[in-house]
Amino acid sequence: MPTPCTQESIYNLLPRREQRPVEPPRYISTFRPSVKREAQENKAQCKTMGPAKVAVPSPKNFLQKHSKEPKLPARQKEQDKKLPALSVPRRTERPVMGIQSKKNFINTNAVAAITRLPKKPQPVYVDRRQGDKYLLETSGLVPKYINKKDFGRTPKYVTKRNEEERRAREEYEASILETLKKRAMKRLSDEERTSLLQGLRKNWKEVYHEFQRLPVQIDTIPKKLNKEKLETQMKQLEHDIEVIEKHKVIYIADE
Template sequence: MNPIRGPRDAQARAGITPVNHAKNNAVAVREQSQMNAMRKAADPEPGGLKLPPVRSTSAPTQRPLPRRPSSGGGAAGRDFVHENKVSSVAALRPPRPDKQSGDKYLNKKDYGQVPSYLLERKLQMAADVEAAARAKEAALIPPGMRLLPEEERLETLEILKKNKDEIERAIQGLPLRTETLSAIRRKEELERRLREIEDAQKIFARPKVLVHL
């Protein structure tokens, strides 16, 4: 039988190389002694210069941070790449509208109003259309006749209505039986006048009425 002799023997049988701690410790002690010797050699003499401590080469080194160019006035300190980027961005930005000038335009006295020359032109065009229409109507009026104005036409209609109301009241006031000759003539006269008024109302109810001069 071949018994296992400790953990290192078990690692060797499993195909794992055992860690040699004694050797590693000896190497670490030797490196530490060398570093201490270098520090002592770097100690300044009286009146001499002080040297920086020696660091192990196994420690990770830090990369120096990039220094930004100084803002001095010299050409060597200018960052031309940054200046070109700022110039290109400023060129792409659309110009902002001048708010103050826009407010002045809105506060103008005649803002939102139609110019006077346009109003005069519209009025002149309307007058020309009306004059042309009157001339066309005048050409259709027979000689010796005239077109009755609207105001006069409406006034005539109002008079005819009043006369009709009076005649109708007069007819209603007649006796039911008209035996005398004068009563018969009176009734016939009122009915004739009523028919004339109704015919006149039909004529003056038209939008255009022609009358003799």
């Protein structure tokens, strides 16, 4: 099929009117009137440009010279100042003579000086031949502490501390007892402890008696093993006896 080609025509020579595409109408929100109304209602008057009308200052209230400088209070007149009422003696007046006090200070001071006890010298000590003197009270040579009423008594703070330690020890022992009770541990009584010690000592004597019965010459392996076994048993028994004698309170766990 042959390709179509534009044929020359007289109608193509005439100018054609340009056809513009039809644009769709612009979108307008349905809430536009309500938004405009709310913005008009909530608009602050004179928010950025200042007040619409400002009171114009009067030309009579202009800034005068030295009006902002601090001012001193008004000076009082000399007539306003009132001096205290003092009776100043005249030049021709003379003081009254011959007036004496009831107390004779001269005689009083003399009697007091005569009857006063002599001042005791301050106790000092000399430690060098050049005569250097030091106070005896601060030297530690004066037995002033043994003359106190509470000398030799236990101080209160020591008694208080001992009481606190005893209370803390009792609380600790009580907590241990409570813990041991929870763990179901049995405390060994004194009779059981004594019988246990006697039994251990009896066993040690038996093992020691058997150890003494060993031959002097140990030349075989069974004899050496027997000797080592007896020595181990004796050491273990001695250790157990020492532990039980050292601790008076012994607890046994129920297994």
